[in-house]
Amino acid sequence: MTYKIAIIGGDGIGPEVVAEAMKVVDATGVAYEPVAFDLGGARYLRDGTILPAADLEALRGFDAIMLGAVGTPDVPPGVIERGLLLALRFELDLYINLRPFLVGPSALNDGVDMMVIRENTEGTYAGEGGFMRKGTPHEVATQGSVNTRMGVERAVRYAFDLARSRERKHLTLVHKTNVLTFAGDLWQRAFDEVAAEYPDVDTAYHHVDAACIYFVQDPGRYDVIVTDNLFGDILTDLGGAVAGGIGRAASGNLNPARTGPSLFEPVHGSAPDIAGTATADPRAAIISAAMMLEFLGERAAATRVREAVAKSDHVTGSTSEVGDAIAASVQGEN
Ligand code: IPM
Ligand code: MN
Secondary structure (H helix, E strand, C coil): CCEEEEEEEECCCHHHHHHHHHHHHHHHCCCEEEEECCCCHHHHHHHCCCCCHHHHHHHHCCCEEEEEECCCCCCCCCHHHHHHHHHHHHHCCCCEEEEEEEECCCCCCCCEEEEEEEECCCEHHHCCCEEECCCCCCCEEECCCECCHHHHHHHHHHHHHHHHHCCCCEEEEEECCCCCCCHHHHHHHHHHHHHCCCCCCEEEEEEHHHHHHHHHHCHHHCCEEEECHHHHHHHHHHHHHHCCCHHHCEEEEECCCCCCCEEEEECCCCCCCCCCCCCCCCHHHHHHHHHHHHHCCCHHHHHHHHHHHHCCCCCCCCHHHHHHHHHHHHHHCC
């Protein structure tokens, strides 16, 4: 099987880290045909293109998409984020954003082994809202949170299935039910109803502000977490910070129904300040590539990549030197 993989390097350090991720995929021997898509802030600045309909249609035909990072400081906020990245999440129905955090004991904590499942198509990201009297002293801006029973339930079910497959079989719902009494109520009811179908999974509920304390002081209490889009966005940056740094934080934007390709990307952004300096840590992109291999069913290859990254703590050097060392380690295990 030769997989068709779309590559969106994007902006800043995006293309640099994706090159290393694909180098490591090469080392696994898994056969794939890459097709590069020139999309992102740089392309937009060049010719005004964000996501052509033809590109979106073409992307639907791939087995997976590997993305580096998109966004440039000279493009107003939201243009590329909404027009490209969120458009892909919504159009391809990538309803699960899976973000694993796995690191051994450190000065910060006794080790972290948790998976955050962020609902990826709804909430405040849905784009509901607008302006009235914009630009006047009486202007109004609203930005609602959209929570459908279907959208919440499919995220919650995915989380229960994942928790069931893990040793600890523990799932925490994170929300803010004490203040967001409409959205939180729907989430809690959906969670409780699905929980009844999974008597073997232990559950907990934490408010998101309390979860921030636990992430820092006692992340070991978490196994699997499920939460809404915006809470998940914020919480997973914190997760990266307490679990090896944002240079290790990987993600899979998944369409578990497999009605189209899933998209894999590091959690970090395009880091324009260090672009071109060869200092970006490619590990987050490499772990994202391992998630892609896993989702494609290439379990053994995925495990080899993860193990090589885990053994690479001592490796220093440029972006490509780190990629070379991890690729060599993967190949050594062939
Ligand atoms: C992320 C990013 C995106 C998000 C941005 C770039 C739109 O921060 O993937 O976490 O907010 O989801
Ligand atoms: Mn984010």
